[in-house]
Amino acid sequence: MILPFCVYVLQSEKDLLLYHGFTTNLQERLKNHNKGRTPSTSGRIPLRLIFCEFYLLKSDALRREKYFKTTQGKRMLKTMLRNTLEYVEYPNK
Structure with a gap:
């Protein structure tokens, strides 16, 4: 079964800020x-x-996309992706 709806998180390589979105x-x-x-x-x-x-x-x-845009959702994402975010910021660590 194909799941057609995607919620995604992008990170800017320029300023390391996150962007949350939805797409098919x-x-x-x-x-x-x-x-x-x-x-x-x-x-x-x-x-x-x-x-x-x-x-x-x-x-x-x-x-889910709406939740990620709340303060609680942003906090949860940063907890879930803690290692990813550290790796992106400090790749040689």
């Missing part, structure tokens, strides 16, 4: 982000994918 075509969405076609991230390219989750239902994916 992750590869195309990443291309658009990195070509500067998304206003909210165009000044922060290049961006790298650091996390994604797939869902069967659009409503579940949108709820």
